[in-house]
Amino acid sequence: xxxxxxxxxxxxxxxxxxxxxxxxxxxxxxxxxxxxxxxxxxxxxxxxxxxxxxxxxxxxxxxxxxxxxxxxxxxxxxxxxxxxxxxxxxxxxxxxxxxxxxxxxxxxxxxxxxxxxxxxxxxxxxxxxxxxxxxxxxxxxxxxxxxxxxxxxxxxxxxxxxxxxxxxxxxxxxxxxxxxxxxxxxxxxxxxxxxxxxxxxxxxxxxxxxxxxxxxxxxxxxxxxxxxxxxxxxxxxxxxxxxxxxxxxxxxxxxxxxxxxxxxxxxxxxxxxxxxxxxxxxxxxxxxxxxxxxxxxxxxxxxxxxxxxxxxxxxxxxxxxx
Amino acid sequence: xxxxxxxxxxxxxxxxxxxxxxxxxxxxxxxxxxxxxxxxxxxxxxxxxxxxxxxxxxxxxxxxxxxxxxxxxxxxxxxxxxxxxxxxxxxxxxxxxxxxxxxxxxxxxxxxxxxxxxxxxxxxxxxxxxxxxxxxxxxxxxxxxxxxxxxxxxxxxxxxxxxxxxxxxxxxxxxxxxxxxxxxxxxxxxxxxxxxxxxxxxxxxxxxxxxxxxxxxxxxxxx
Amino acid sequence: xxxxxxxxxxxxxxxxxxxxxxxxxxxxxxxxxxxxxxxxxxxxxxxxxxxxxxxxxxxxxxxxxxxxxxxxxxxxxxxxxxxxxxxxxxxxxxxxxxxxxxxxxxxxxxxxxxxxxxxxxxxxxxxxxxxxxxxxxxxxxxxxxxxxxxxxxxxxxxxxxxxxxxxxxxxxxxxxxxxxxxxxxxxxxxxxxxxxxxxxxxxxxxxxxxxxxxxxxxxxxxxxxxxxxxxxxxxxxxxxxxxxxxxxxxxxxxxxxxxxxxxxxxxxxxxxxxxxxxxxxxxxxxxxxxxxxxxxxxxxxxxxxxxxxxxxxxxxxxxxxxxxxxxxxxxxxxxxxxxxxxxxxxxxxxxxxxxxxxxxxxxxxxxxxxxxxxxxxxxxxxxxxxxxxxxxxxxxxxxxxxxxxxxxxxxxxxxxxxxxxx
Numbered sequence: 027x028x029x030x031x032x033x034x035x036x037x038x039x040x041x042x043x044x045x046x047x048x049x050x051x052x053x054x055x056x057x058x059x060x061x062x063x064x065x066x067x068x069x070x071x072x073x074x075x076x077x078x079x080x081x082x083x084x085x086x087x088x089x090x091x092x093x094x095x096x097x098x099x100x101x102x103x104x105x106x107x108x109x110x111x112x113x114x115x116x117x118x119x120x121x122x123x124x125x126x127x128x129x130x131x132x133x134x135x136x137x138x139x140x141x142x143x144x145x146x147x148x149x150x151x152x153x154x155x156x157x158x159x160x161x162x163x164x165x166x167x168x169x170x171x172x173x174x175x176x177x178x179x180x181x182x183x184x185x186x187x188x189x190x191x192x193x194x195x196x197x198x199x200x201x202x203x204x205x206x207x208x209x210x211x212x213x214x215x216x217x218x219x220x221x222x223x224x225x226x227x228x229x230x231x232x233x234x235x236x237x238x239x240x241x242x243x244x245x246x247x248x249x250x251x252x253x254x255x256x257x258x259x260x261x262x263x264x265x266x267x268x269x270x271x272x273x274x275x276x277x278x279x280x281x282x283x284x285x286x287x288x289x290x291x292x293x294x295x296x297x298x299x300x301x302x303x304x305x306x307x308x309x310x311x312x313x314x315x316x317x318x319x320x321x322x323x324x325x326x327x328x329x330x331x332x333x334x335x336x337x338x339x340x341x342x343x344x345x346x347x348x
Numbered sequence: 349x350x351x352x353x354x355x356x357x358x359x360x361x362x363x364x365x366x367x368x369x370x371x372x373x374x375x376x377x378x379x380x381x382x383x384x385x386x387x388x389x390x391x392x393x394x395x396x397x398x399x400x401x402x403x404x405x406x407x408x409x410x411x412x413x414x415x416x417x418x419x420x421x422x423x424x425x426x427x428x429x430x431x432x433x434x435x436x437x438x439x440x441x442x443x444x445x446x447x448x449x450x451x452x453x454x455x456x457x458x459x460x461x462x463x464x465x466x467x468x469x470x471x472x473x474x475x476x477x478x479x480x481x482x483x484x485x486x487x488x489x490x491x492x493x494x495x496x497x498x499x500x501x502x503x504x505x506x507x508x509x510x511x512x513x514x515x516x517x518x519x520x521x522x523x524x525x526x527x528x529x530x531x532x533x534x535x536x537x538x539x540x541x542x543x544x545x546x547x548x549x550x551x552x553x554x555x556x557x558x559x560x561x562x563x564x565x566x567x568x569x570x571x
Numbered sequence: 572x573x574x575x576x577x578x579x580x581x582x583x584x585x586x587x588x589x590x591x592x593x594x595x596x597x598x599x600x601x602x603x604x605x606x607x608x609x610x611x612x613x614x615x616x617x618x619x620x621x622x623x624x625x626x627x628x629x630x631x632x633x634x635x636x637x638x639x640x641x642x643x644x645x646x647x648x649x650x651x652x653x654x655x656x657x658x659x660x661x662x663x664x665x666x667x668x669x670x671x672x673x674x675x676x677x678x679x680x681x682x683x684x685x686x687x688x689x690x691x692x693x694x695x696x697x698x699x700x701x702x703x704x705x706x707x708x709x710x711x712x713x714x715x716x717x718x719x720x721x722x723x724x725x726x727x728x729x730x731x732x733x734x735x736x737x738x739x740x741x742x743x744x745x746x747x748x749x750x751x752x753x754x755x756x757x758x759x760x761x762x763x764x765x766x767x768x769x770x771x772x773x774x775x776x777x778x779x780x781x782x783x784x785x786x787x788x789x790x791x792x793x794x795x796x797x798x799x800x801x802x803x804x805x806x807x808x809x810x811x812x813x814x815x816x817x818x819x820x821x822x823x824x825x826x827x828x829x830x831x832x833x834x835x836x837x838x839x840x841x842x843x844x845x846x847x848x849x850x851x852x853x854x855x856x857x858x859x860x861x862x863x864x865x866x867x868x869x870x871x872x873x874x875x876x877x878x879x880x881x882x883x884x885x886x887x888x889x890x891x892x893x894x895x896x897x898x899x900x901x902x903x904x905x906x907x908x909x910x911x912x913x914x915x916x917x918x919x920x921x922x923x924x925x926x927x928x929x930x931x932x933x934x935x936x937x938x939x940x941x942x943x944x945x946x947x948x949x950x951x952x953x954x955x956x957x958x959x960x961x962x963x964x965x966x967x968x969x970x971x972x973x974x975x976x977x978x979x980x981x982x983x984x985x986x987x988x989x990x991x992x993x
Contacts, residue, residue: 029729029730032727032729032793033729033731033735033793033794035790035793036729036789036790036791036792036793036794036797037731037735037739037790037794039786039787039789039790040739040787040790040794040797040801042786043767043783043786043787043790043802044742044802046783046786047761047765050764050765050779051761051764051889052885052888052889055894056425056429056534058911058912060423060424060425060912061424061427061428061499062424062427062473062497062499062500062501063424063501064422064471064501064504064505066504066508069458189601217485217600219446219447219448219449219510219511219600220447220510220511239447239449239485240485241451259451261458261459267458267509268451268453268508268509268510269447269449269451269452269453269509269510269511270447270449270510288453288508288509288510313508314507314508357815360815361704361815361816361817364700364704364812364815365701365704368697368700368701371677371697372693372697374681375677375680375681375688375693376690376693410619410622410689410691411687411689412616419916419920421912421915421916421919423912423915423916425912431769431770431773431775431776431777431780432773432775433775433777440611440613441611442611443608443609443610443611444608444611447600448600482602482604482606483602483603483604483606486600486602486606488606488609490609517613519614520613520614520615520616521614521615521616523616524665524667524773525616525617525667526667526763526769527667527668527669527672527673527675527676527760527763528672528675528759528760528763528764530764533759533764536911536912536913536915536916537912537916537917537919537920538891538916542686542687544687545615545616545619548613548615548616549613551611
């Protein structure tokens, strides 16, 4: 009788194996637990009480891949991107749209309405109607031009590839290179780990440059002398997060507007670098959004270019609650 | 009776052999339909195969498993589903993309107050990333492959806060090259595929060395 | 001695291929301390030439074992050959790729033209079949590491009886049908997924895999070679091919003397009990049976196909695209985790919802056809098995069933007949 028990036992084990296979194949599903989860969402939660702005308007651009935004003296909005250039009035109504071949990573409009486009490695100059006037020589093969600003007869251009700021004249000649490391004058040198490198003019005529790797904004004279700097690295709302921030900034009367990647947030600091408030919380953007270019529109509205949602988003101060 | 049976046997044997010959011939000689040179799959004798100079053009190379970092969402299953313990998928540091940041999003926990190499500040669950001072303000980060379990935590940190130079890859010195990869089966983003053994790695956002393959910006192929 | 070892090490080192990636995407920091950026090492896997060596070893092993079984007729030699195969294909090659799994590669290659099947895998699929067609299942006896593994633990093999053998014997057909269905639709390689011994060969596996192997080995103490007999899908093909083999292992080297010594020697119940009467049934009953079979076969084939086609949505549920479509359609609401990883990945990929459904529908359609084929195949197999039971073959001697016999040569030692000398 004994062998029979063995047979039954062994057959049961065999059927157990088959049962295991069927269960595993048709019933089980891979668990949804990640023992090594890295929860970024908790970091992306912003404090709404610190947000003093609200979104007023979303403008859908004509181009499908937008990179740069700028405004002129009368509040008109200019948007550059891949193969398209457009001008909108301050309310977002289209003035004109132009097919413009190439990848215009950044745009700037000066007081006279001249349009400067940073075409990856060189600058192109356009008149107020968007007609090409000149294409300047590329400063070097490694150049990655990311920002343009003008002041009087000077054109300042940020080059993330060479980690330098150039001062051009209006004819496209480089007059000065700013920001080379120089211990004797205290210039620390720009640390630009990723291709985001912004600059803007201070109302007093000096130049602000985002030294992103140091999480600082640095103020230079027209001659390239370092005057001052502010900023500190922190995940907290008062600092700049990640490896290299702020990726973009703009200056408006009384302060700075900054935009960060990694934890996507737009903030306002006063001229001394003290945190004032949030403009847009990380939740307003898709996770992983990089390249939130900024511009100041009419009535000091803050215009944020969202390249992922492909929108220009207008933020205005919240009305005081009664 | 006996003769008839052996004749049937002979006939069936002959047809089985012919069948096998046809099957193997068809598998070896058939051509791939349509346009083909994404280099994503193995070379399968397209119309240009005679003039093609790519290493893939030689027929029927072995295949290996490849992880496309552009599709990866760092779900952690590479660490838990590999037949090997620890997993044959490891973090691979693409130095050429690294910013050598002091404040490294892949190395440090995000809420770290002061930047140091103390274990409690490290994001990696096995402390497999070694931080070395290069010069002010740059630091080199190196993956200790023996410690790395392929969880992708640092990958997530680096791509969120940094340049994305840390990427998960199947390390072929460790991969057993199973006929069916058990991670590929559970990968939620379908990031695994069989590729020719001559081109086993795929990195995101960087061009491959021109000596090993044509210059194709592999990073652009991803989503 | 030491220098020799160093030399070997250096030679080995030089053969390790590595490729590197060096082109900058974005200029790196300008280092002033003379720091040189290390290269990202990308070690290659096993050298390709070695997989051709595997095929060579396979051919040599198959030739040798066939010679041992047909000419040498020694259980000892068969055993040691199988131990070599266990060491090489099992513990050294760690079980991949094997002939059993290659069924799936071949199926996938036949149905998916974008899949390139390596020529070595074709060899692993074809060669054992060719040798079986010539010499019987010698592959099972001495080359397959799974067989060798199970032979080692078969301490107390029990006879299962014809009925149990027949019932359990259906499983491999079902396994084969499903394996081909899932491989051809690009769903999964289920043979590899439920590979019982690969974890042992690698000495590294999940708990589930070891449990699976352990259960099978324990049952293998009493049921000799349970995987080979009641699971192995490749065994189905070998079974068919072996029935028509040119030569086959015989129990006796000369003529059977009906001594019945070998009757209980086979642990796999593969020795046919002789039918002593020359014509046990009259002509009339035989014709009647034949007519029944002729009607039964198409009926069973159709019924099988129809039944399976009803199940095609459940069968297709294993496919990742169908799974995803179901999750998108009915989002799982979990208290802790709002979204599954599949949904997260789908969302980050930016694929439109309609495309997810469209892809799932294509898969479902393929499964509909596929399940008709698999079901019909199962029905046909069932019918043929019944037919085989109804029509017994006359043979007065003790002979191995050519389909089921693994040619392990265990019975050979029991035969007292000495070979005739010419």
